[in-house]
Amino acid sequence: MELLSPRPCIGQIKSYRPARPPQDGAGWIDLSLTVNPLGAGQKALNAYRQVAMQIHRYPDWAQDNLRHAVAGRYELDADHITCSAGSDEMIHLVTQAFAGPGDEVLCHEHGYRGFLKAIRATGATPVVAAERDLTVDVEAMIDRANERTKICFLANPNNPTGTYIPIDCVQRLRAGLPSHTLLVLDAAYAEYCRRNNYSDGTELVENSDNVLMVRTFSKLHGLAGLRVGWAYGPKTVIDAINQVRGPFNVSIAAQAAAAAALIDTDHEEATHAHNSAWLPWLGHELEQIGVRVYPSVCNFILARIPTDPALGVQAVMDHLARRGVLVKCTQDYGLTDCLRITVGREDENRALVAALAEILN
Numbered sequence: 259m260e261l262l263s264p265r266p267c268i269g270q271i272k273s274y275r276p277a278r279p280p281q282d283g284a285g286w287i288d289l290s291l292t293v294n295p296l297g298a299g300q301k302a303l304n305a306y307r308q309v310a311m312q313i314h315r316y317p318d319w320a321q322d323n324l325r326h327a328v329a330g331r332y333e334l335d336a337d338h339i340t341c342s343a344g345s346d347e348m349i350h351l352v353t354q355a356f357a358g359p360g361d362e363v364l365c366h367e368h369g370y371r372g373f374l375k376a377i378r379a380t381g382a383t384p385v386v387a388a389e390r391d392l393t394v395d396v397e398a399m400i401d402r403a404n405e406r407t408k409i410c411f412l413a414n415p416n417n418p419t420g421t422y423i424p425i426d427c428v429q430r431l432r433a434g435l436p437s438h439t440l441l442v443l444d445a446a447y448a449e450y451c452r453r454n455n456y457s458d459g460t461e462l463v464e465n466s467d468n469v470l471m472v473r474t475f476s477k478l479h480g481l482a483g484l485r486v487g488w489a490y491g492p493k494t495v496i497d498a499i500n501q502v503r504g505p506f507n508v509s510i511a512a513q514a515a516a517a518a519a520l521i522d523t524d525h526e527e528a529t530h531a532h533n534s535a536w537l538p539w540l541g542h543e544l545e546q547i548g549v550r551v552y553p554s555v556c557n558f559i560l561a562r563i564p565t566d567p568a569l570g571v572q573a574v575m576d577h578l579a580r581r582g583v584l585v586k587c588t589q590d591y592g593l594t595d596c597l598r599i600t601v602g603r604e605d606e607n608r609a610l611v612a613a614l615a616e617i618l619n
C-alpha cells in the first residue's frame with residue numbers, strides 16, 4: 259500500500275522557530291519579532307472596534323476601500339494594487355503565480371527567510387547569491403540569473419541584517435536581470451529607512467513592466483496581528499496575483515484598521531520619534547558592553563556576540579530568557595554568532611541591556 263506523503267519539496271521547508279513556546283504569552287519582554295513597541299495607533303484601533311458588528315459578513319473581495327486608501331496615501335494607481343494577509347502571503351502568492359518546478363528563484367544570502375519558504379513550497383529551486391559585508395551584492399545576484407530565473411527577491415532594507423542598498427543599485431540590478439525575471443522588492447521596513455539615496459522602488463515599478471513592490475502594515479503601522487500587506491505592480495502581475503489569491507483573503511477588521519492607519523500621522527510620527535531615539539541608544543549601549551552592532555536603518559539591530567568558547571549565542575539567549583527577555587536567534591540566516599534585537603519600549607530596552615551586561619561582563 260502506498261503511503262500518503264506531501265510533495266518532496268515540502269520536506270525541504272525549514273520550520274519556523276519561535277523564540278518562545280506557543281500560548282506562553284505572559285510576562286515576557288519580547289524583542290524577538292520586529293513589531294512596533296508602541297502598538298497600533300488610535301485610528302486603527304477605533305476602526306477595528308467599529309467593524310465588530312459586521313464580522314459575520316465576508317470582507318470586500320475587491321478590497322476597494324483599502325486599495326484606494328493606499329493609492330491616495332502614496333499617490334499610486336489603485337488598479338495596480340492588491341492586498342494580502344500580511345506581506346508573507348503576498349510573497350507566497352507571487353511565487354505561486356510565476357514559478358514552479360523546474361524554475362529558479364533568486365534570493366540573497368542573509369535575506370528574509372520567508373522567500374525560501376515560498377520558493378520551496380512551489381517546488382521551484384532557490385538560488386542564493388552571496389552578500390558582501392552583510393549587504394546585497396548586485397553583481398553577484400546578476401551573475402546567478404539565467405533563462406530559468408523567474409523571480410528575483412530583494413528585501414530592501416533587509417531583515418535580519420538591517421542593511422539596505424541605494425536605489426541606483428536596485429536600478430542596476432533590474433537592468434542586469436533578464437527581462438523574463440520579475441524583480442520583487444520587499445520593502446517591509448521602507449517607512450523606517452530615512453536615507454536620501456533610498457527608495458521603496460515605486461518609480462522603478464512605474465517605469466518597468468517586471469518589478470513588483472511588496473509592503474506591510476505589520477511594522478511601522480503596528481498591525482502585525484491583523485495580517486495585512488499590499489503590492490504595487492504592473493497590471494499583468496497584479497491580475498495574476500488576484501487570480502491566485504482567495505477572494506476573501508484580507509479580513510473585514512484588517513481592511514478597516516489598515517485603511518485608518520494610513521491617515522494616522524500622529525502615530526507614525528510618534529513611532530519615528532521613538533525609533534530615532536532608541537535605535538541609536540541601543541546600538542551605543544550594546545557596543546559599550548562589547549557587542550558588535552551592524553548599522554541598521556530599521557527598527558531592529560543585528561548584534562554579533564563576542565567570541566568566547568565558554569559562551570555561545572544559545573547560552574546568551576538562555577540567560578536573557580531567564581531574565582524574561584526574548585530575542586531572535588539568526589542561525590537560520592547563516593549568522594550563527596548573532597542575535598536580532600528589536601527596539602522595544604524604554605523599560606524593555608533598558609532591561610535587555612542590563613541582562614546582556616550581566617552575562618557579557
Ligand SMILES: Cc1ncc(COP(=O)(O)O)c(C=O)c1O
Pocket residue numbers: 292343344345346347370372413415416417444446447473474475476482485486487
Ligand atoms: C523583510 C520582511 N518581509 C516580509 C515580512 C512579513 O511580514 P508580514 O507577513 O507580517 O507582513 C517580514 C516580517 O518580519 C520581513 O521582515
